[in-house]
Amino acid sequence: MSRDAHKADLIRFLRTIQRLDAPALEDGALDEHTSLVDSGLIDSLAVIQIVSYLEEAHGIDFRTAGLDPENLRTVAGILDLIQLRRAG
Amino acid sequence: MKRVLQLHESERLIAFAQRALGKLLIWVAVAVLLTPFKHTEAVLPAVILTTLFPARRRALLSLAGLYVLADMVLRRDDGQAWSAVLGTLIGAAAVLALISFLLFRVARSFERLPAPVRRHPLLWLHLAFWCLAAALWRTPEGTVAWRLQLLVFGLLPFLIWRASFLLLSGQRGKVAGTCFRDHLFYLWPAFGGTDVPIGKGFDYLTRHEAQTGAELGRSQLAGLKLLVLACLWFVSLEAMGGVVHGVSDDGLRRALGGFSLHVPHIERLLRGEVSASVPMAWLALYVELVRVCLSLAVTGHVVVGSLRLLGFNVFRNTYKPLLAESIVDFWNRFYYYFKELLVELWFYPTYLSTFRKHPRLRTGAAVFAAAFVGNMYYHVLRDRDLVARADLDTLLRLHAPRAFYCLLLATGVFLSMLRQQSLRGAPREAPPSGFVRLRRMAGVWTFFALIHVWAVTIPGSGLADRFDFLLFLLGMGEAGVQP
Numbered sequence: 202m203s204r205d206a207h208k209a210d211l212i213r214f215l216r217t218i219q220r221l222d223a224p225a226l227e228d229g230a231l232d233e234h235t236s237l238v239d240s241g242l243i244d245s246l247a248v249i250q251i252v253s254y255l256e257e258a259h260g261i262d263f264r265t266a267g268l269d270p271e272n273l274r275t276v277a278g279i280l281d282l283i284q285l286r287r288a289g
Numbered sequence: 290m291k292r293v294l295q296l297h298e299s300e301r302l303i304a305f306a307q308r309a310l311g312k313l314l315i316w317v318a319v320a321v322l323l324t325p326f327k328h329t330e331a332v333l334p335a336v337i338l339t340t341l342f343p344a345r346r347r348a349l350l351s352l353a354g355l356y357v358l359a360d361m362v363l364r365r366d367d368g369q370a371w372s373a374v375l376g377t378l379i380g381a382a383a384v385l386a387l388i389s390f391l392l393f394r395v396a397r398s399f400e401r402l403p404a405p406v407r408r409h410p411l412l413w414l415h416l417a418f419w420c421l422a423a424a425l426w427r428t429p430e431g432t433v434a435w436r437l438q439l440l441v442f443g444l445l446p447f448l449i450w451r452a453s454f455l456l457l458s459g460q461r462g463k464v465a466g467t468c469f470r471d472h473l474f475y476l477w478p479a480f481g482g483t484d485v486p487i488g489k490g491f492d493y494l495t496r497h498e499a500q501t502g503a504e505l506g507r508s509q510l511a512g513l514k515l516l517v518l519a520c521l522w523f524v525s526l527e528a529m530g531g532v533v534h535g536v537s538d539d540g541l542r543r544a545l546g547g548f549s550l551h552v553p554h555i556e557r558l559l560r561g562e563v564s565a566s567v568p569m570a571w572l573a574l575y576v577e578l579v580r581v582c583l584s585l586a587v588t589g590h591v592v593v594g595s596l597r598l599l600g601f602n603v604f605r606n607t608y609k610p611l612l613a614e615s616i617v618d619f620w621n622r623f624y625y626y627f628k629e630l631l632v633e634l635w636f637y638p639t640y641l642s643t644f645r646k647h648p649r650l651r652t653g654a655a656v657f658a659a660a661f662v663g664n665m666y667y668h669v670l671r672d673r674d675l676v677a678r679a680d681l682d683t684l685l686r687l688h689a690p691r692a693f694y695c696l697l698l699a700t701g702v703f704l705s706m707l708r709q710q711s712l713r714g715a716p717r718e719a720p721p722s723g724f725v726r727l728r729r730m731a732g733v734w735t736f737f738a739l740i741h742v743w744a745v746t747i748p749g750s751g752l753a754d755r756f757d758f759l760l761f762l763l764g765m766g767e768a769g770v771q772p
Contacts, residue, residue, distance in 0.1 A: 267460035268637045
């Protein structure tokens with residue numbers, strides 16, 4: 202699966218957890234390096250839903266490597282994590 | 290108004306802050322703005338030196354941290370002269386340096402640790418702490434070793450949470466390639482703080498560290514803004530003491546001809562020292578919530594403001610909690626770095642390792658691990674002298690009301706989280722009206738004001754006294770306060 206395909210899947214997931222008062226998330230409208238929390242797209246607690254998504258959809262196990270919430274702040278960070286764990 | 294509040298983001302001002310005159314004015318402003326606050330004497334010299342030698346920032350902060358450590362020891366020994374406590378100071382510094390160095394080596398060699406330790410590093414850290422405590426409890430009272438033990442117990446609760454973040458950095462592979470002196474600046478921070486590590490640890494601080502003159506200028510202006518806010522809230526608290534509580538004679542009260550609402554402090558009501566009507570007791574509850582928020586904002590703004598002035602542009606500790614519209618939002622805004630401590634050291638580890646197939650149970654277990662277990666554990670550990678004496682009986686009695694507070698808090702946060710999760714991703718609705726928002730805020734105020742009744746630590750006032758007070762608030766009892 203390519204990075205673009207992972208990104209499309211991730212954006213679909215982010216739509217399901219975005220804040221009620223945030224503007225609708227359009228394909229390609231979100232800069233990969235924009236902070237998801239600081240931009241108001243999601244709230245800080247939605248991070249745990251991203252963790253569950255990464256565990257279920259990508260088989261990432263955070264128990265050994267630890268969870269650094271900073272890695273989950275941006276789309277780029279999440280995609281890097283997916284690629285890193287898949288490569289590992 | 291918005292432009293004034295965002296002055297620290299002005300490119301022209303940031304450019305000015307990098308010039309010689311700009312730097313000088315910032316130092317003068319720091320000297321003036323820190324005047325009302327105790328134990329901040331290390332901050333101004335540290336700001337001046339780190340501005341002049343930004344490449345030596347961490348080394349300079351480590352030296353300033355040593356001064357702060359020495360000052361802590363002196364304060365603990367009732368302000369005795371340096372010479373009188375020199376032996377204890379050197380002993381404590383040696384023991385703590387050894388412990389810190391061992392922890393650093395563990396974090397740096399994280400990959401080579403046994404699998405159970407890699408999987409649960411924080412559990413092993415606290416196990417090691419309690420093993421050390423058990424060994425120290427056997428020391429006979431009155432000896433030099435006993436005195437050293439008290440000191441180590443006094444300082445360890447401060448160190449252990451910083452050490453926890455160091456181990457997490459090790460787990461994330463961020464400590465490899467660093468040396469011990471890279472970590473000293475936050476283990477004994479010159480910028481202050483309570484046992485809660487404001488600014489968390491190595492990862493978070495270095496990620497927000499200014500790398501250019503412009504970044505330092507922006508960070509320092511943001512720091513000044515927080516110090517201004519700290520002064521403003523400090524003055525407001527002084528005014529509250531006079532006009533609201535009637536316990537001090539501040540300028541505003543004098544200007545109002547000595548007027549005061551005479552709202553009693555919750556602690557005095559719980560002790561039964563003063564009487565109040567039911568409406569006045571409710572008012573006292575809400576006033577106490579405002580007072581606690583302002584006090585916390587003052588402390589947090591001074592520490593985070595100092596951190597920003599030193600070049601670490603981190604998030605503020607308290608951010609408009611009284612405007613929160615949900616319990617979980619208030620908890621996030623009220624004491625950010627304590628919440629982060631509980632989330633990173635208790636919530637995430639529990640969330641990642643329990644009930645993975647049951648989302649609600651998983652969230653519930655993690656919330657209770659953080660808001661109930663972690664919260665209680667933090668406060669018990671903070672009672673240094675009782676822990677040093679292994680006085681379990683007093684600890685249990687003193688913290689019983691807080692246990693109930695933590696239970697209520699955890700339940701509230703859990704239910705609020707579930708509600709927020711259920712709302713996410715739903716079809717967009719029109720923004721709530723001002724009335725709806727006010728109603729939500731009132732609900733949040735009431736929840737936190739009420740549970741605060743169990744959060745106040747008052748020797749001799751147990752769980753039953755707090756329930757009596759609740760009944761009184763509901764018009765069903767007397768609770769030691771007569772209308």
